[in-house]
Amino acid sequence: MSAVELAILGATPAFEQPLPVGQLYFPEWSAYEQAMRGIFERQYYTNQGPLTQQLEQVLQERLGVRHAICVTNATIGLLMAADALGLRGKVITPAFSFIATSQSLTWAGLEPLFCDVDPLTHQLDPVLVEALLEDNDVSAILAVNLWGDVCAQDQLRELADRRGVPLYYDSAHAFGCAVQGRAVGNFGALEVFSFHATKVLSAAEGGCVCTNDDELAARLRNIRSSYGAGHPVHVSRTANGRMSEAQAAIALLSLNSFAQTLERNRGIFAAYRDALAGLPGLRLIEPQAVSTTNYQYVVCEIDAERFGLSRDELQAVLRAENVLARRYFYPGIHRCTPYDELYPEAAERLPVTEALCAKVLQLPIGQPVDVAGARRIGQIIRAAQEQAASVRHSLGGRA
Amino acid sequence: MSAVELAILGATPAFEQPLPVGQLYFPEWSAYEQAMRGIFERQYYTNQGPLTQQLEQVLQERLGVRHAICVTNATIGLLMAADALGLRGKVITPAFSFIATSQSLTWAGLEPLFCDVDPLTHQLDPVLVEALLEDNDVSAILAVNLWGDVCAQDQLRELADRRGVPLYYDSAHAFGCAVQGRAVGNFGALEVFSFHATKVLSAAEGGCVCTNDDELAARLRNIRSSYGAGHPVHVSRTANGRMSEAQAAIALLSLNSFAQTLERNRGIFAAYRDALAGLPGLRLIEPQAVSTTNYQYVVCEIDAERFGLSRDELQAVLRAENVLARRYFYPGIHRCTPYDELYPEAAERLPVTEALCAKVLQLPIGQPVDVAGARRIGQIIRAAQEQAASVRHSLGGRA
Helix, strand or coil: CCCCCCHHHCCCCCCCCCECCCCCCCCCHHHHHHHHHHHHHHCCCCCCCHHHHHHHHHHHHHHCCCEEEEECCHHHHHHHHHHHCCCCCEEEEECCCCCHHHHHHHHCCCEEEEECECCCCCCECHHHHHHHCCCCCEEEEEEECCCCCCCCHHHHHHHHHHHCCCEEEECCCCCCCEECCEECCCCCCCEEEECCCCCCCCCCCCEEEEECCHHHHHHHHHHHCCCCCCCCCCCCCCCCCCCCHHHHHHHHHHHHCHHHHHHHHHHHHHHHHHHHCCCCCEEECCCCCCCECCCCCEEEEECHHHHCCCHHHHHHHHHHCCECCECCCCCCHHHCCCHHHHCCCHHHHCHHHHHHHCCEEEECCCCCCCHHHHHHHHHHHHHHHHCHHHHHHHHCCCC | CCCCCCHHHCCCCCCCCCECCCCCCCCCHHHHHHHHHHHHHHCCCCCCCHHHHHHHHHHHHHHCCCEEEEECCHHHHHHHHHHHCCCCCEEEEECCCCCHHHHHHHHCCCEEEEECECCCCCCECHHHHHHHCCCCCEEEEEEECCCCCCCCHHHHHHHHHHHCCCEEEECCCCCCCEECCEECCCCCCCEEEECCCCCCCCCCCCEEEEECCHHHHHHHHHHHCCCCCCCCCCCCCCCCCCCCHHHHHHHHHHHHCHHHHHHHHHHHHHHHHHHHCCCCCEEECCCCCCCECCCCCEEEEECHHHHCCCHHHHHHHHHHCCECCECCCCCCHHHCCCHHHHCCCHHHHCHHHHHHHHHEEEECCCCCCCHHHHHHHHHHHHHHHHCHHHHHHHHCCCC
């Protein structure tokens, strides 16, 4: 292999434009234009309009789920979920997740009870969940289906059933995934998807709560609408959780090309897998428990000692090349506001989370990158390892 | 005047298409298309992007306020406000408002302490506020600037200052209004605007929190962003309160034609004023306390006895003509979920609110209607009164 000259050592950056982490798949302009012209003609811009209704219908059919309830964003969806489930006290949840997972609990007046994760899959560890379930204040498990994979769902369900508390999922990372052919969205009491621009199905901002429980669905619809909706179901709070027509238009169009989106992602992921194969100290996280993944993330663990550079040093190398690799999740939720002050002792109970937050690095996948780009990024990482001494020297004490 | 034949008595409806209540002013398609093409080209769809930043800048300049913080919707803005102000316990607020006013308090873990309103202006009654301030659990006043008008701001400020609690405003109805030349958005600790499609400035869904308090602004920005933002300011919770670029694009373009929007509304309002003048038992609510209004609503009070028809009967007459006149606010917040169960005794303390909820009727103003339409609606209302006996007969016991 020819030597790759690194931007951090003075070469021209590999990419002219900054390469973000995030899916950023959007519909063709012409299709979007047509959809938006329709909205303008109807003058029906929001409040559960025809496109939002259509999107819910399409999602229900595609996922084979009884209820898909579209919302402004997944954070609001998770907040509505906590209320619809009537939770109180503590909820077992990972600190190794996007902060919205725990935020939804805090806004709902609940307390996250942080549970550590599996060092290989990064998913919630059922053995530790079982121990935490002994706390009498626990009223639910909010599990996260991470990295286009899912948790140990069978074990978690069994634990939840035995203890008699609901299990529900933050599936912001798992739209389009399936477990033994059954679409994610059908598991637990309910699942919440994110349709943020960085996700594999986008509405720019947006999300969706899926459930097969009619009663729960009625409560969720009631909570979503300021003045309630549908047949009267008791809820303790309502809100504005509405998805606008413009959001629904983007998601509907993106669903049309969703198979191509996954296929494209699959190719990029495969290119990374090849390019990074056999690199000492770098482990690529591969979905284990799903029959179909969405390749929403390319997650590496960097073992500083074996790789020769720390995760932060490698990130600096990539950033110099205009590859906006991200430390995600960093810091862990337990070290963010307000949890750092509420649970200063949490870190001691979360050794795996602590270690992962220092090791994980996200590489670009999705619309902004292609197979050639992924190969090039792989070469850069390989070169960074080969030239680790020079890189470290150039960084001084910076990274 | 020639006799108007009423649809409820068998004539053809006055309007072919249903005429909604709601502003629904939107930018010209060509301008919107150009803005959206820009977003697609930049591939920057949300997360405090360039258009959102520009909108905040423009709003700050236009209102002469130090901080305009754009949000997903006004409900979220009000919720963020309650948290940013660090409130606890009870908050004095009217039950004669859109339910989101109180919902924001409930989601924030606070208790609305409903206060009755002035029968002439429909605004919060300062005399009653003063009495409620004797409750030691009160931590703030959340006043509502209603119907393109404002409350008795000076008196409320004095009361709040004397008691040492913050006064803040739900100004969802008051964007574009001014008091003695000073833009609404500059009063109280902060004000929250709505940019819902039905409002005079639209982002389809959207809103904005305005404040001249730098510290409060920093807290609000921190709360709005999942992982916080700007220099570290302590907040107890963060959330996803983001406005997307598509939302900001609509609001920015709508601001360009905002002067024409207000002028057009002024003409429609004047047409109603003329058409409804001198009708016994119908009172048109006119803004009193502002130097500039936005004519966001045309609000009538119907005194059933003097008018000859009840509010609900008149509404039925108008609906038959395809005029989607609304009973707004109806029911009062104290009679909605969850407040009806929490405060079953509230109605007794709110005689004016109770009376208004049975009397108010909203007529269409904004993009869907024009001056000729307003005149026509006025004629229909006049004819309904003239033919009250036949109308009542035709309605049987329906309305």
